Amino acid sequence: MIRNYFKTALRSLLKNKGFTFLNILGLALGLAICLLITFYVVDELSYDRYNIKHDRIYRVNTDLKYSGTITNYAITAIPVANVLKTECPEVETAVRITPALNIRFKKGDEIVREDGATFYCEPNVFDVFTLPLLSGDAKTALKEPNSVVISESIAQKYFNRSNVVGQTLFLVTDSTSHKITGVMRDMPMQSHFRANFLLATGHPVQNNNLWNKLTAFATYVLVKPNANTNLLESKLNAEMQKGLKGSSTMNYAKFTSGGNYFKLSLIPVTDIHLKSNRVMELGANGNSQYVYIFAAVAVFILLLACINFMNLSTARSANRAREVGVRKVLGSSRKHLIFQFLAESLIVTFAASIIAVMTAWVLLPLFNHLSNKQLVINLQTITWLLPALLSLVIIVGVLAGSYPAFFLSAFQPINVLKGKISTGFKGGAFRNTLVVFQFSISIFLVIGTLVIYNQLNYIRNKDLGFNRNQVLILNNVNTLEHPDLLKREIKQLPGVVNATLTSFLPTANNKILNYVSPGEKEGQSTQFWKIDEDYISTMGMQMKTGRAFSEQFKTDSTAMVINETAAKIFGYGNDAIGKTITTGGAKDLKKYHVIGVVKDFNFSSLRDNVTPLVMTLDNDWLARLSIRVNTHNLPALMAQIEKTWKAIAPNEQFEYSFMDQDFDALYRTEQRMGNLFIIFTSLSIVIACLGLFGMAAYAAEQRNKEIGIRKVLGASVSAIVRMLSFDFVKLVIISFLVAAPLAFLAMHQWLQGFAYRQNIQWWVIVLAGAGAVVITFVTISAQSFKAAMSNPVDSLKNE
Incomplete structure (x- = not known):
């Protein structure tokens, strides 16, 4: 029986190639975008989870308020690590890490700059972070002065081999030779800092009581299983207050009387990449807002694709009504008809998912370029992608095919065979709701894209108090x-x-x-x-x-x-x-x-x-x-x-750069997100227009006799086009009224992340609404003119 359902469904789909092509195209496009965004979101959420003990690793942050100004630091004062080790039984160990500046090594006669991936750290760094050594002993690797642990890629770069323990690297910066005591695997890209060189500090970081003097060291703590981190925070702050009160370099009572404070807090290492944008970060972090936004965009675009399937399927209702009527007269039950239509939906969804995976794979390099990612589809990706894709095919297939299945199977044979197959476009409240939902999403994305573009343009042209143009910088x-x-x-x-x-x-x-x-x-x-x-x-x-x-x-x-x-x-x-x-x-x-x-x-x-x-x-x-x-x-x-x-x-x-390029690099994340928003918004409009095209075809199909009568009674082509277009334009206006306030609130919240920002301009809202109306008219005009130009004899000859 199931085989017969799918066999009949396949024949029906092949018989209507145009309809099948539009359905598969819309679903494939939506699924491909959803997959690409899913790859991005999964990558962003996986940062620092490569650490075996990631659920027990925290970084200590410092918040300083002085004279009404609050500054959030990713570093701490010197005594913090020592207190963690000696005064807090919840702690297994703590380690300090700081970036090394102006690092240049000698490679033969060539001097190579290695800034950004070189760090000084304490020997117990391997006890906290999962940094497997291919050679060398992690327990002793950084205990001796002038020792260094390098990554596997650096070993290949400098020595063309991996086993280089015992070799030396000459550090030009301080004219010293550093002995290589370990070679570690390259750190994953999904790390909030990426080290190619770990340099020994030379000696334990000196401890003192200067709680009010921040150093460049980031302090990480490995807590014991089931440790109470809130209690640990309280202990740390109590120790800090004690240290500040006893400080000889500041008057603590006078300092706090003005509402000033020092505060310490713990942040899980897995939250640093997306939820930390503090002074003195070890690397460039992401933004959780963009992850949430893109996840929502993926869901919305997938819903748009499903809505298209429903609209295009119901647009064919008149053509399939007689089929349903004949099947029911011949004894087919509604249950069998529902299974029949769901089988068609699953076949379309499966075909669309195959095309979507291939499209996502082809577009992945371009997506990586736009998002500055290095996403790959490998064995690890496939292990979660295949089950997820199979589940998605079933869910989307059932979701997208449910309404057409129940809608078409509900036709009464007597009404169908008499030609009374539908109440017409105006009676399709649910379908109208779907169109409103589609264009609400599209208008929302258009407004968001325009606001982002304006903010980036504002940043580029704002008077910054210095002139960044025509400044050449020599390194x-x-x-x-x-x-x-x-x-x-x-x-x-x-x-x-x-x-x-x-x-x-x-x-x-x-x-x-x-x-x-x-x-x-x-x-x-x-x-x-x-x-x-x-x-x-x-x-x-x-x-x-x-x-x-x-x-x-x-x-x-x-x-x-x-x-x-x-x-x-x-x-x-x-x-x-x-x-x-x-x-x-x-x-x-x-x-x-x-x-x-x-x-x-x-x-x-x-x-x-x-x-x-x-x-x-x-x-x-x-x-x-x-x-x-x-x-x-x-x-x-x-x-x-x-x-x-x-x-x-x-x-x-x-080596050189230009200051205006360096300035643009500060906002490269926003620029990339803006470009991606433009692409996703454009594609969402394309998908929405496919659905609108289906609805226009449906409306023209349902009102063909009305149009014929109007033409016989003297209605002009322009009057008929206006009549057919008005129903859709009305829906788009409703969509605008729904989307505009929501988009305003969402983008207003996004702009709060900038101390210097441009207010949302009124013309942005108006332009988005006007653009939606124009796109709607252009999309439906082909169907409207086709219906208006048709010969009334063809639609009335059976009456």
């Missing part, structure tokens, strides 16, 4: 013996406006926090940048009061330039010039006098407010050379700059 300058010589030579080149030596750039990741004391006030955590006298002018910044650094003033070695936010928080207002600011402790106390206040400029993401910043005139050992150029022949100038570089540093690589 590796700190490797030169005399970087100031390179600066002088390049400043003399035609087309060069100015140049500055520093690594503290508005678009760079090098941000150093320090505590400064404005007068008699408590220490304030601020950005502390070392710059030269050409920095302000090269960056195109503006002074609000006072002056910038100058070679003409020898006293500028003890001078300081602060930003507007620092002047406000320090309580200076418009009277900052001449004020004294101190740094350091009793042994290394240094006093600075303020000579100028620079207008606020954004040196972080526009998601964050500008924070206090102070700048001193000092050499920066990580310096890069930023060059402001003004030339119409940039390639020629670049050739001259490279020639100057080679003359001064013949053995060093010539």
Whole structure:
């Protein structure tokens, strides 16, 4: 019996090739998009789960509130790890990790920069994280000074083999040889930090009682099974309060009286990638909002595809009504008819799923490029994909085919054979609801896409307080013996406006926090940048009061330039010039006098407010050379700059970037998400239009006799087209009224993630609604004109 159902269903589908093609196309498109988004969501949710003990690993975060400003850090003060190990019985161990800066190794005669994947860490890092060693002993690998554990790919890169334990790598940065004591497997991409080099700290991190001084170390804790992490947090904060009260470097009572605080918190390692965007993260994290949004988009697009199936199936109801009537007269029960139609649905869904998998596989490289992922369909993927796909075929097949099956099987033979097969388009309340639902989703996505595009455009064009255009940045300058010589030579080149030596750039990741004391006030955590006298002018910044650094003033070695936010928080207002600011402790106390206040400029993401910043005139050992150029022949100038570089540093690589590109990189995630939104929105509109096309065909089919009578009575083609179009336009308007407020609320919430944002413009809402109406009319016009132009004799000859 089941075989007969599927055999008959297959014949029916092959008999109506056009209908079958549209159904399979819509479902395949929806399923393919759903699969790609599912791959993305699964990848995002799998971060750090490669660790065997991932459910017991936490990172300690620090929250600081001072002068009304709350700053969230991914690092801690030095004593935290020691307290975790010695004072907390819930803890198995704790480890500290910090990124290594300006790391360059020697590979033969070549010097290779390895920033971003090199970390200093304590020897027990292997007790916390699952980092299997292919060779070497994890218990002793990082106990000796100048030892290093490298990844398998790095071993191949430097030695062309994996077994390199005992070999040495020369670290150019500090002119030391590091002994390779272990080779670990490459860390998975799904890790919130990825290390290719683990360097020994050289000695245990010194412990002290400076609870109010944050270090660059991220502290991770491995708790015992079933440990109470809330109690652990309370203990940590109690120890911190005790340490702060006994601190000799701050007045704790005065500090807290102003509502200020230090707080410690624990975050599961599996939550870091999606739920942590703090200062001093070890890597670039994702955003849980995008995961939730894309998951919702996948569900909605799948629903759109299912709705299309229902609409296209009911559009064929008139053609299949007589078939149903004849079958019932010949003794077929409604149950058998339902099974028959569900069999057709399952066949279509199965075929669509096969095409969807092939389409997703073909589009995966493009999707990886757009989303900056490295997704692959491998054996591990197939183990969950096949059962999920089989379940999806059954669920979608039954869901998409249920309404047509029950709808068509409910026809009464006597009514069918008399030609009374339906109540017409206006009577199909459920089908109208489906159209409203479809276009509500599409309009929602259109508004969301336009808001995202406008926000990204706003970011690109916002006045940031500095000029990022036409600024060339040379890397590796700190490797030169005399970087100031390179600066002088390049400043003399035609087309060069100015140049500055520093690594503290508005678009760079090098941000150093320090505590400064404005007068008699408590220490304030601020950005502390070392710059030269050409920095302000090269960056195109503006002074609000006072002056910038100058070679003409020898006293500028003890001078300081602060930003507007620092002047406000320090309580200076418009009277900052001449004020004294101190740094350091009793042994290394240094006093600075303020000579100028620079207008606020954004040196972080526009998601964050500008924070206090102070700048001193000092050499920066990580310096890069930023060059402001003004030339119409940039390639020629670049050739001259490279020639100057080679003359001064013949053995060093010539690496450069442009500041506007580095700025764009800060918002690359939003740009990728915006591009994906545009694609998904376009495809959702295509899918919705397929369903609309089916509904237009259904309406024309059900009203063909009405149209014939109207034409006989003198109705014009335009009047009939307006009549048929109005019903659909009315549904789209209802969809707009449903989707617009929901989209406004959702995108308003998304924009709250930006400290600097553009309000949702009224024309965005109007444009989305007008666009939906135009797309609707264009989609249904073919069917409307076809019905309006038909010969009334054909529809009335049987009456």
